[in-house]
Amino acid sequence: MTTVVRPGLNASSPAAVPAGHRRRRRAGHWRPRNVGQWVVLGACTLLLVYFAFPVYVIISTALKGPGATGGSLGLPESIDMSGFRLAWGQLKGNLWNSVQIAVPATIISCFLGALNGFVLAKTPFRGAKLLFILMMVGMFIPFQAVIIPLFIFLKTLGLQGTLVGIIAVHVIYGLPFATLIMRNYYVTIPDGIVEAATVDGCGLISTFFRVMLPLSIPGFVVAGIFQFTNIWNDFLFGLIVTSQATWPVTVRLNNLLGDTSVDYGTLMAGALMVAAPTVLVYIGLGRYFIGGLTSGSVK
């Protein structure tokens, strides 16, 4: 791959696909026309069934309700929503914890990532690239390598088990990724804009706040989606850094698994609740998601 792909280009490419698609439609190729195309469509449909199957299992088991036994994967005979009520009762406090963790941590890490990305992309100083690479390593480490010192550190500060503690942890370890996305985004913004601001007498800081931030919305959307998804789906930090009162919902859902009094109907309803926010973000902002995925990876 050619070094780092730019989010600007990628954000436009998913839009380009439907455009090309429309062109083909207009030309009348709106359905497969030869054997090869039918084979491709058939294979994709089989894959679709495979990929949708676990999702179907979650939904159908959830709809069977807590009374469902026998463990069959078939369709529910009647719809019973009481599993959702039970799951909501078990999880609502933790869902709220997750919101309280993921929203501020996403906003703060994206903002700091923008600041870092701006400096790395627009002010070439000695060692900027080395610094960037050293930061990227922070993205690639297995977090197990820091978890014990982190636990000791937060305990010493009295932050272990608090929401502030886990938010800080997500901000710090989310920063490399946010920086990467924002840096790659700022690389696509012409240097002329920064130079013009400097000529007009803007310092580095005021250039960032007055000129760059208003231009950063597309970068923020991509970085925000990924930070939110990663933080919401986190389990390891949530397990170690929080206490029972501040458990994020992923930890609570996993605990329900070990609870013999909780049946799979309720569990699946709970799984749907845990999955809903990130799936909604993915469906709503899918094209940024795909664009960011390919731009966010160092190549």
Place this chain on the structure above:
Amino acid sequence: MAPSIVLTFVFVYGFIGFSGFISLSQWKRPTRQDLTLRSPFGETYVEMFKEQRFQADMRNVVVFTVLFLILTVAGGLVMALLVHHLVIAKGLFRTVFLLPYALSFIVTGVAFRWIFNPSSGINVWLGDLGIDNPPKWSTDTTVAFAISHPSGDGFWQIDLGIPLALLPIIIAAAWQLSGFAMAMYLAGLAGIPAEELEASSMDGASWFQQLRHIILPQLWPVTVTCLILLLHTSLKIFDLVVAMSGSGPGFVTDVPGIYVYDMMGRANRYDKGTAAAIVLLLTACVFVVPYLIRVYRKEGKSA
């Protein structure tokens, strides 16, 4: 920006250093801090590598990583080639294939635990089909293709082979992440110049020749990126295994991620927990650092 960079460096490099130091010290119980070096030097690592559980963990993470990478990257490539050649509903297929990527490993784990539950899920269907001894899935203790068996006082305390119990977890992980590989490959495919493909088909190249000589070589950098990113996921795997099976009977599904967690909590062995984490980190670094340096060099050239 300086404070946040300093913070990241302390929290990443400082803490790694601290982990390394704990792993060489005598600090076991969390409440009884003892940072005097253990002697002989590095004895904790020796002790750990001789342990049956840690040997099983290393075997499992290697088997898991190899099979998971093959399945996910090959699956992603096939899916990308198919979706790329679709003439209708491209967006729909792409969206559904990538959807699992937005899920938490815990959610995936809950779903697949049910699907591969020995007494429910697909075993009910297998039973309906008349199969009397359906697979035990994640509770199976069979180690297939074992090349060594534990022999009392030898170094190896485990069967070196492929624990069958890992297969459902590998399938679940591949289900979640092959859409990610597909998205990467789709971006790569979009970057292959159409003229090159047209020119080769004018020269009479078949689709397979094009794939072999034009498409696959140009997708190689995407493959490397996917392998590195997925390797990182697979080495630190924790939540999916915890949700699907835990350590399993005889540690057949235990992984270093769970080992670190148990050593830090239940087992009261900070030294062993950090030692396992350092082994994990070094393994990741062997692959990730050369990759990042290569990217850095390339960037340096193009800038």
